[in-house]
Amino acid sequence: MKVKLENLSKRWGKVVGADHINLDINDGEFVAFLGPSGCGKTTTLLMVAGIYKPTEGNIWFDNQVVNYMTPKDRNIGMVFQSYALYPHMNVFQNISYPLKLKKVPKNDMRERAQRVADMMGIGHLMDRRPAQLSGGQQQRVALGRALVKEPQLLLFDEPLSNLDARLRLSMRGEIKRLVIELGITAIYVTHDQVEAMTMADRIAVMKEGKLQAYDPPDELYDQPRTLFVAGFVGNPPMNFLEVEVSRKNGDYHAHREKFDAIVPTEQGEKTAGKGNVIMGIRPEDITISDEGVGGEIYVVEPLGRDDLVTVQIGEAIVHVLADPVLGLKMGQNVTLDFSTHKVQFFDPQTEKSLLWAE
Amino acid sequence: MTLRKRFGRAVPYVLLIITVLPVIVGYFWLILSSFSISTEGLRSTGFTLSNWSFLRGSPFGRGYPSIWKVTLNTFVVAIGMTIAVIVVSSLAGYALSRLNFPGRKSFLSLTLILHAFPSVTLLIGIYFVLRTLKLYNTVLGVGLVMIGFELPFGIWLMKGFFDNVSWDMERAAMIDGASRLRVWGEIILPTIKPGIAALAIFAFISGWNAWLIPKTFTIGAGQQATLSVYLENFRGDTVAVQWGAVTAVGLFQLIPVAIFFIFTQDLLLSIYAGGAKGGT
Numbered sequence: 001m002k003v004k005l006e007n008l009s010k011r012w013g014k015v016v017g018a019d020h021i022n023l024d025i026n027d028g029e030f031v032a033f034l035g036p037s038g039c040g041k042t043t044t045l046l047m048v049a050g051i052y053k054p055t056e057g058n059i060w061f062d063n064q065v066v067n068y069m070t071p072k073d074r075n076i077g078m079v080f081q082s083y084a085l086y087p088h089m090n091v092f093q094n095i096s097y098p099l100k101l102k103k104v105p106k107n108d109m110r111e112r113a114q115r116v117a118d119m120m121g122i123g124h125l126m127d128r129r130p131a132q133l134s135g136g137q138q139q140r141v142a143l144g145r146a147l148v149k150e151p152q153l154l155l156f157d158e159p160l161s162n163l164d165a166r167l168r169l170s171m172r173g174e175i176k177r178l179v180i181e182l183g184i185t186a187i188y189v190t191h192d193q194v195e196a197m198t199m200a201d202r203i204a205v206m207k208e209g210k211l212q213a214y215d216p217p218d219e220l221y222d223q224p225r226t227l228f229v230a231g232f233v234g235n236p237p238m239n240f241l242e243v244e245v246s247r248k249n250g251d252y253h254a255h256r257e258k259f260d261a262i263v264p265t266e267q268g269e270k271t272a273g274k275g276n277v278i279m280g281i282r283p284e285d286i287t288i289s290d291e292g293v294g295g296e297i298y299v300v301e302p303l304g305r306d307d308l309v310t311v312q313i314g315e316a317i318v319h320v321l322a323d324p325v326l327g328l329k330m331g332q333n334v335t336l337d338f339s340t341h342k343v344q345f346f347d348p349q350t351e352k353s354l355l356w357a358e
Numbered sequence: 359m360t361l362r363k364r365f366g367r368a369v370p371y372v373l374l375i376i377t378v379l380p381v382i383v384g385y386f387w388l389i390l391s392s393f394s395i396s397t398e399g400l401r402s403t404g405f406t407l408s409n410w411s412f413l414r415g416s417p418f419g420r421g422y423p424s425i426w427k428v429t430l431n432t433f434v435v436a437i438g439m440t441i442a443v444i445v446v447s448s449l450a451g452y453a454l455s456r457l458n459f460p461g462r463k464s465f466l467s468l469t470l471i472l473h474a475f476p477s478v479t480l481l482i483g484i485y486f487v488l489r490t491l492k493l494y495n496t497v498l499g500v501g502l503v504m505i506g507f508e509l510p511f512g513i514w515l516m517k518g519f520f521d522n523v524s525w526d527m528e529r530a531a532m533i534d535g536a537s538r539l540r541v542w543g544e545i546i547l548p549t550i551k552p553g554i555a556a557l558a559i560f561a562f563i564s565g566w567n568a569w570l571i572p573k574t575f576t577i578g579a580g581q582q583a584t585l586s587v588y589l590e591n592f593r594g595d596t597v598a599v600q601w602g603a604v605t606a607v608g609l610f611q612l613i614p615v616a617i618f619f620i621f622t623q624d625l626l627l628s629i630y631a632g633g634a635k636g637g638t
């Protein structure tokens with residue numbers, strides 16, 4: 001099923017939950033809503049579910065506006081962060097509750113619930129109460145309950161946030177596989193950019209109720225359209241430096257106090273002569289080399305595969321991912337090479353990218 | 359175990375025994391007295407069953423109701439009150455907790471004010487209302503007034519329990535295809551069972567033990583009397599107080615409450631000790 005949000009807004013008096021959201025979701029597409037806590041992800045999702053009525057705008061399911069359709073008529077399945085299992089019902093009753101409400105015959109109901117439970121690997125726990133299950137098992141029951149009525153749209157609201165790191169990793173893969181296998185259109189809300197990047201076909205980045213970007217993960221990462229997206233996606237986050245770009249002896253240079261780096265021509269052409277701009281560069285795109293910009297190491301944090309090195313350049317601070325083999329130490333002087341074609345530039349006023357115009 | 363440790367363990371018990379002792383002595387005397395001709399301190403002057411004779415016939419002579427009629431009245435008031443308070447409170451509490459309707463805030467504060475309001479000050483006003491409605495000196499009238507006085511408390515209690523039920527669970531049920539009424543009945547109510555049980559116990563006991571309202575709105579120990587009012591007749595102004603009979607009727611009145619407590623004390627304890635715990 002295709003989903004389309006058209007100018008969708010939700011307000012409670014002065015509080016804005018969602019602000020004129022426009023996006024299309026293709027049939028069978030897996031879309032993530034990504035943004036910090038309080039940015040309106042849940043609000044938007046609950047409007048799609050029919051729990052909240054939009055203040056403004058339309059929700060389309062295929063060719064139908066569903067604004068006033070009740071949740072039960074929308075044929076959707078939803079998984080909540082808190083699992084939202086019914087504590088007084090056992091696993092079987094939880095999973096089969098949607099079927100019971102649809103008045104599916106008893107035998108049919110039993111069979112379908114068992115099939116879904118087996119698929120989720122909880123077929124042997126049918127008689128347990130939710131309180132007798134582990135977090136991961138509860139999550140599976142919640143998934144089973146959402147899937148049992150064979151919905152046309154699956155909604156997830158931070159379903160993995162309550163699980164421990166290991167389990168989160170394995171459930172992440174499982175959910176992705178399941179959704180792709182079943183071919184159901186899915187919206188997955190998360191504040192964890194890794195989850196969004198790894199699972200979704202497209203990511204809708206939100207901030208303060210507004211849609212910031214709606215792109216496939218790699219584009220979001222390599223061509224961030226706003227300063228916010230650039231800073232939010234990627235870990236450790238992108239470095240930002242206020243610089244001025246100008247042309248000297250045929251090369252473009254980005255410079256600021258105690259800082260001068262060569263910028264690729266493509267980016268230089270779009271930013272030279274624009275006064276102060278914000279340069280963005282990811283920690284993994286800066287290399288420690290023999291020549292470049294000099295700075296002093298403020299602190300070194302080993303991350304295992306890499307060292308996260310914080311370098312002070314004049315007033316500015318940049319984070320660099322460095323090979324632990326280099327054995328960098330606090331207080332040491334290093335030179336950094338900023339010359340990469342992955343460097344980003346943003347307008348400090350509009351916070352929009354100067355490279356990837358709409 | 360060292361002596362010190364042993365001593366440390368004994369202290370709470372000693373304190374408990376000291377505080378509970380007067381109560382136990384009181385009950386002991388109550389039982390003793392009801393089976394005695396008279397008592398001197400905690401000593402009986404002789405065994406008798408005559409104090410319990412009120413169980414047969416009418417102790418105050420013709421025209422007065424039998425104890426069974428009065429017990430029935432009390433049951434009707436207490437059970438009726440329990441049912442009405444639970445139904446109204448759980449519906450109103452749900453609405454106040456979940457729905458956003460005009461006047462919700464003022465309704466809430468009004469309920470709180472009514473709960474804190476000394477009911478005695480309303481008695482005269484209610485008397486006139488009952489007279490007008492021809493409900494003065496009826497079990498129904500007494501029941502309605504007591505329901506009215508109990509509701510603010512009940513609604514607040516139930517609202518609190520509903521507030522603790524996660525919204526997600528309700529949303530999940532609506533997405534699963536349940537109507538609001540089904541969500542309320544099949545999902546929310548079962549998860550706040552301990553709360554309902556607590557309110558039922560409170561309502562039943564306050565209905566069963568009520569004295570002020572039945573006393574005010576019924577005439578003496580008439581056909582519409584409840585046990586507390588009836589009990590009072592044993593210490594009329596003209597005759598000497600029949601302590602033996604008073605204790606026997608008192609014990610009689612105590613029996614249902616005691617049974618109630620025995621069956622619900624685990625539940626009550628869990629409510630008092632940590633609020634209702636209802637899974638996730």
Ligand SMILES: Nc1ncnc2c1ncn2[C@@H]1O[C@H](COP(=O)(O)OP(=O)(O)O)[C@@H](O)[C@H]1O
Nearest residue numbers: 012015016017036037038039040041042043044
């Ligand atoms: N029922 C509500 N009433 C009033 N404000 C709300 C309600 N639900 C959410 N909000 C507000 O809307 C904003 C977005 O919330 P939410 O969608 O829950 O954010 P997210 O899920 O992205 O963390 C927040 O400022 C929140 O306080």
Ligand SMILES: [Mg+2]
Nearest residue numbers: 038041042043
């Ligand atoms: Mg949320």
